[in-house]
Amino acid sequence: MKFSESWLREWVNPSVDTNELSEQLSMAGLEVDGIESVAGDFSGVLIGEVVECGPHPDADKLQVTKVNVGGEELLDIVCGAPNCRKGLKVAVAVVGAVLPGNFKIKKAKLRGQPSHGMLCSFSELGMGDDHSGILELPADSPIGQDIIEYLDLNDKVIEIDLTPNRADCLGIKGVAREVGVLNQSDVSNLSIADVSVESDASRAITLQNSEACPRYLGRVIENVDLSAKSPLWMQEKLRRSGIRSIDAVVDVTNYVLLELGHPMHAFDNDKLKGDITVRFAQDKESLVLLDGNKIEVNSDTLVIADAEKALALAGIFGGEESGVTAQSNNIFLESAFFSPDAILGKGRQYGLHTDASHRYERGVDPELQLQAMERASQLLLDIVGGKAGPIITAEESASLPVRNKITLRSTRLERVLGISFDTDRVTDILNRLGMQVELIAQGSTFNWVVQAPSYRFDIAIEEDLIEEVARVFGYNNIPNQAPLASLAMTSRTERKISLNNVKHLLCHRGLTEAITYSFVDPKKQALLFPEAKTLVLPHPISADMSEMRVSLLPGLLQALSYNLKRQQNNLSLFESGLVFSADESAENGVNQTSKLAGVFSGNTSNEHWAIANKSVDFFDAKAVVEEILQQSAGLNDATYESAQHTAFHPGQCAAIYVDGDLVGYLGAIHPQFEKKLGLNGRTFAFELDWSKIEQRNLPSALAISKFPAIRRDLAMTVSDQVETGKLLKSIEKIGISDLVSLNLFDVYTGDGINEGEKSLALSIWLQSVEKTLEDEEIQNTVDKVVRHLRDNFSAALRD
Structure with a gap:
């Protein structure tokens, strides 16, 4: 509102x-x-009177005027407004005035006639969108007064x-x-006197459903003059409330709606036939609304009707046929109380939501109808004249809402809000809210027996009264008493990754966690790590468990072998834990390192008629490693380099580096160990130093681009000895600021490619957060990549 x-x-x-x-x-x-x-920001606009107004000698649509603004001389002003006329009081922007938009008024000539100012419309003063004519002020407006002061535009x-x-x-x-x-201020009472009844004209009113409409008031006002305009003060109050002035009758009903919060409606009395009946619509009854739309009214919709037809949707919208027009001479005013349940949701059935339905759905004061009728009658008689008939009232008192008495206990009030209240302060709050209050003392406590006013439909239980006291007293005035609790900062930093999260990731990936002994068979460990500095247990459990593990792989491979011998062919295991090596410089001569390892064997999936059998390979193991590194934000910084390791196949082993630091190995178990370790077929494994990858980069917010991304594809031929990973990493480091993605989507050898070479197809995605990239910028970036690959990898664009 x-x-x-x-x-x-x-x-x-x-x-x-x-x-x-x-x-x-x-x-x-x-x-x-x-x-x-x-209004807009302006200055230098005064009230003036048009003393002379005549046609412009050289322009059909312009008029030449002389305007009195209280100065020594009359102002010559050329005006194009159709409503400009002699004797009119207007808003005059004199020379030097500044209108909204920093528009300065200067002396000018329009078609040869001097113009020393401008006659302003509502829109030119930033007071609305009406630019159909200049602003017309009341005849008693004081000449020369600033329009801001006169219309109170500092509001x-x-x-x-x-x-x-x-x-x-x-x-x-x-x-x-x-x-x-x-x-705690006094509110002025609106003085509404009973209008003198000067006419016998009236219409009988019948309530067919008193539960939906328990009270309906009607009054006939005869001989009204609808050519009279609403006073400027009323138009301004309506405009500032977001309502456009239409005519005097509509303006008055809207004014009462805004002033008292009570909707009203006016009918053309000469178009009504017989008595007024408030009833539910008849089956397939139609009605043309004021906006011209014809609807078929549902039988559960309350309507206002005369003896022949429905006139309006009760509490929602009027009908066109009975509406007041400029030719109307006699009007019938209604002021009614409709039950919220009877109006709720009905307007939306017809695609309507009006100011009236908005109020009736929520509840209108059932004691306000007579006051609203008298107020509207008073205003109408002052503006359009006429003679008022008697107010005819149809009422069913038993169906009107009744506000029950509610008891507010001081003990309950203090317990809920947590503070003690002064009894007189609570009583004053409830009284000022319009409630009838009776204070009853019970020992050291008090009870307030309260009856809510007719306009407060939301006051029904004790908690409603507590809420009223709290909000009026002020939530800010209720002291903050936070609960006491001791907090301890966790020792785990935000940068540190939870090992449990990584374990869950591996389980979702299909791996099974294994827990093996920390002491292993020295013979099998020597096969895999012949040069390791091992620790021998002085009192082992058994001969094949006499040495501390230097890696997680011996235990995992033994567990894998155990399961393979029991027909568990497709198996992937992982383990995390400490490994131990002899180190004289370490504490107690033992160096302990936390590791994370995994082994893969068999096929990627169980036998299935729709899935072809595929054995696990190097890249399946690498994919798991990349997911682990992605958790630590080290994926983009990770590189894989061909390496030699005693436990892995010489041609299928990669050392894993993050920021140049060796963090682990990945590859196929050396074929010469498969039979000795009890493995069937190819087995792949990885082992990572957990202490080197458990730290992550904290996320930081970046701008999201609203501009399109551009893709460019390159096909380059290079030596088949070039490592593609290094090639891609090098492109990322040449300083392309708008590079958002780089992808290798094809590798080709064969016809058309020289022996010893391969073709790499790359997609380059570019996107700026500041602008749409132009073709020249994109081409410069592509050329930069091509030159880089040519200079550093002897690459050439493929024909």
Whole structure:
């Protein structure tokens, strides 16, 4: 809901500024969504009177005027507005004025006629989108006064976002009541006098379903003059609340809606036939709405009808056939209470959501109908004249909402909010909220017996009253008493990777964790690590468990052999743990290192009719290693170099480096050990130094590019002795700032490729976070890569 701050201060004017008022409303549950000025930033605009107005001699659509702004001389101003006329009070931007958008007014000539200023429209002053004509001011506007002062344009528009339970604040009256409570300020009472009845015209009203509509008021006003415009003060209040001025009748009903929070509707009385009936729609009954759409009304929808037809959707939208037009002479005003249950969701069935339905769905004060009727009648008679008939009331009191009494216990209030309250302060809060309060003493405690006002549908239980006391007292005024607890910082740093997380990763990858002894068979260990400095146990369990392991591989391979002999052919195992070696410089002469290792044997999957058998190979083992290194953010920094190791096949062994540091080995177990170790077929393994890869790079936020990525493909021929991994790494290091991805997607040898060479197909992805890359920049980058490969790897573009 939007409203003007100055309008609110007509009701209650606490000594707080706009920002503090906004903070108060938000903290009280009426969240302020925005604050904006009611007009643009301008200066030098005065109230003037058009003294002369005649056609421009050289332009059909322009007029030449003389305007009095209270100075010694009249101002010559050329104007193109169709509503400019002699005697009109207008807003005049004099020479030197600055309009919104820093538009400065200077002396000028328009088609040969001098123009020393400008007559302004609403849009030119930043007061709306209406640029159809100049701003027309009341006839009693003081000439020469600054328009900002006259229209109070230093005002602010405050927009609040209300929760569904606070329908009582969907009007200035309700918001003012809240502000008064929060600041302990008195709220002005709106003086609404009963309108004198000067006509006998009336219509009988029948309530066919009193549960849906227990109260309906109607009044006929005769001989109205709808050519009369709404006063400027009303138009301005409506505009600042986000509602466009239409005509006097619509403006008055909208004004009452904003002022009191009560919807109203007006019918053309001459178009009505017989009595007014509030009923549910008949089967397949149709209605043309005010917006011109024809709908078929559902039988569960409440309508306002006359003796022949439905006139309007009750509490939602009026009908076109009975609507007030400029030719209307007599009107019928309605003011009703509709049950929220009868209106809830009905508008959305027809694709409608109106200001009226928004309020009726949440609940309108059932005691406000007469006040709203008198207020609207008073305003209409002042603006359009006419004679008011008597107010006809149809009511079923038993169906009106009843607010039950609720008991608020001081002990419960203190226990829930955690602080003690002064009894008089609580009583004052409840009274200012409009509640009827009776204070009852019970020993050292107090109880408040409270009856909520008719407009507070959300007050039903004791906790509702506690919430009211808390929000009005101020959540910020309730002292913070944090629970006491002692916290200890963990010894594990954020950079350190959890070994358990890596174990879970390997299990998801299909490996099984094995736990083997730390002492192994010295003969089998010597096969794999003949040069290792081993530790011999002085009192071994047995001869084949007499030496401490220098690697996890002997134990894992023994476990693998044990399972292979029992027909477990497709098996992958991993283990983590300490390995031991003799080192005189270490503590107690023993060097202990944490390792992570894995072994792979058999096929990549069990036998299946839809899956071809494939034996595990070097790259299956390498994929697992890369996943482990990816956890430590070392994947991009890892390199694999051909190496010799006593435990691995001479041609299928790679040393693994991260940032130039050797962290482990990967490869196929040497064929000469397979039979001696009890292995069947090819077996692959890896072993990593866990202490060297357990640290990771902490993640850092980077900008996400909103510009397109560009792909360029290169096919290069190089010597088949060139290691592709080194080639790719070298491209990443030549300083291409926009490189986001580099991928090898094809390796080819054969026809068309020289013997001893291979063709590598690379995809290069480029993307900038600052702009869309141009063709020249992309080509320069590709040329840079080609030159680099040519100079460092003797590569050539493939024809």
